[in-house]
Amino acid sequence: MPTLEQAIEINAEPHxxxxxxxxxxxxxxxxxxxxxxxxxxEAKEAGIGVxxxxxxxxxxxxxxxxxxxxxxYVTAVKMTKGPRILAKFAGSWRFQxxxxxxxxxxxxxxxxxxxxxxxxxxxxxxRVIFTIDVKQRLKxxxxxxxxxxILARLESAKAQPEAVAA
Numbered sequence: 001m002p003t004l005e006q007a008i009e010i011n012a013e014p015h016x017x018x019x020x021x022x023x024x025x026x027x028x029x030x031x032x033x034x035x036x037x038x039x040x041x042e043a044k045e046a047g048i049g050v051x052x053x054x055x056x057x058x059x060x061x062x063x064x065x066x067x068x069x070x071x072x073y074v075t076a077v078k079m080t081k082g083p084r085i086l087a088k089f090a091g092s093w094r095f096q097x098x099x100x101x102x103x104x105x106x107x108x109x110x111x112x113x114x115x116x117x118x119x120x121x122x123x124x125x126x127r128v129i130f131t132i133d134v135k136q137r138l139k140x141x142x143x144x145x146x147x148x149x150i151l152a153r154l155e156s157a158k159a160q161p162e163a164v165a166a
Contacts, residue, residue: 004127007106008138014095014103015072016151021093021105021141022046022075026154030144033057033137051080056133062089085122087114105141107134 076092113122
């Protein structure tokens, strides 16, 4: 299965975008693909070995484990439990500063349909669906970052841990 990739340029620093995209308390603030996003178990923040559970707007849920976590450059997950339609899924977020205050955000992913014997028909369909969804996620991230004060609110909450971000 080939690796697929979608990218977008956003007016923000890589560290701020990395933090926002991996903050499950704020994931639904920008990600139109999801209707639920949370860390599993006692985890308070993302990191290697941490598992996250996300439910797409379609109702399909997936648990994924962080296998790479290198702020503010890259983070990657692999599916540990998922919808029956997927035999495997892995994805990564990459953040490349292209100018001061401007970042290229790249989402790379690969997936395979289940059952494998139907892959010839399902894999191309899943690639189209995921490509559309990933493009919408990236557009949602760009829109929220560039038209709201979400990054300032997160920075303020970080500076004042007792503050509750709205």
